[in-house]
Amino acid sequence: MELHQVVLCRALYAEAETYLARNDGVHVGLTVSIAQDAVELFLRAAMKDRPVPGRKIADDFISCMDYIDAAANQDENMYVPFRAKLIELNKARVNFKHYGLIPDKADARRLLGYVGDFFDVAAKRFFDVEFSDLSVVDLVTSTAVRTRLKDAERSLQEEDLEKVFGYSAEAVDVATGELVALLSRRSSRWPLSSSMRFDDAGARFVRDIEGYVDNVAAASERMTIMLALAVNINDLVRFESVVPVMHCMAGGHYKWDRMQDASALTISDAAFAVDFATKFALAVQGRMPHSD
Known part of the structure; x- marks a missing residue:
């Protein structure tokens, strides 16, 4: 089980919360970027934990979700939760990283809320742990x-x-x-x-x-x-x-x-x-x- 990576996700999520508490635009953009990194790291941990025979590990964010959904073998209870919201998060991250478009702080707060909702469901779904119980202290x-x-x-x-x-x-x-x-x-x-x-x-x-x-x-x-x-x-x-x-x-x-x-x-x-x-x-x- 790639649980250590999930603990790292917890640390990244906490770091994103820290950046959101700051008042300048760059840190708001970094909030979104780091939150997306946390989700992608989680998705890659899930892919490693349940590989699909004959299928190459995905490279990009959307393909990671496709890979996990394929591994679910049509069991919707094992699909990536909040997919549409995660796609919105990824779009905001691309806009910031590649085009310098800084999200509104209210939007960043909303997107970070989506990430929290994702981890609450996904940690239990894929690793049978409560995300809130994971301790960053272990790092x-x-x-x-x-x-x-x-x-x-x-x-x-x-x-x-x-x-x-x-x-x-x-x-x-x-x-x-x-x-x-x-x-x-x-x-x-x-x-x-x-x-x-x-x-x-x-x-x-x-x-x-x-x-x-x-x-x-x-x-x-x-x-x-x-x-x-x-x-x-x-x-x-x-x-x-x-x-x-x-x-x-x-x-x-x-x-x-x-x-x-x-x-x-x-x-x-x-x-x-x-x-x-x-x-x-x-x-x-x-x-x-x-x-x-």
Whole structure:
């Protein structure tokens, strides 16, 4: 079963949703283009999963649907669903890619809705899985980040919201730290307390200064990375407003401090936090020269 490809489709679909949240025409066009790529990847996975003897694997989008319908052997329950809507999607993608015609944002939103409907039906029809159950987290190669995202997903299923927010925030912090570690080999920004002698009061003062500067520098690095990765600012603001503050303790363990009232936070906020953290982890991963 080509299930790994279907998980990639889930990642592409999520990426298309991200582009739609941006306000310029190019990203609206990319929404349609990436959504079409996700559908075509799915169709090719379905073709590999049920080959037609003596028939060549199709090259173009429409022929992919023809191939799958032929493999159904007149069983309409195994035809490609929403065919007409997918053809409309493909036409919009061709217009953007080949002729530079940018779709209206409302049209792009409608087409992306068609793609969501397609995946909901087609994933069950061809692979006997619920598309919403597929986890993009499985594409994250960093063990430390993936483990935390898995913990966040499991907590979401259990509706333990504070753990969802905490593990999601940890995942973002760890992913950020891995990228910062790659960019900077400094073991300490202000190694004064280890290189100079102070009395107890002086040592505490210097360590406090070091901690303050380190926190400011870390926040600056974090924001620089967010901007470099083109993270949606509105999403970042929402994420920061729902997750607790992270304090990394000795040994890599985290302490969570809830600075704001969490009583109004909902399961929707928790699902958003996991989604944001996952997309961020994949964005960081895409900039890494290697993974563990």
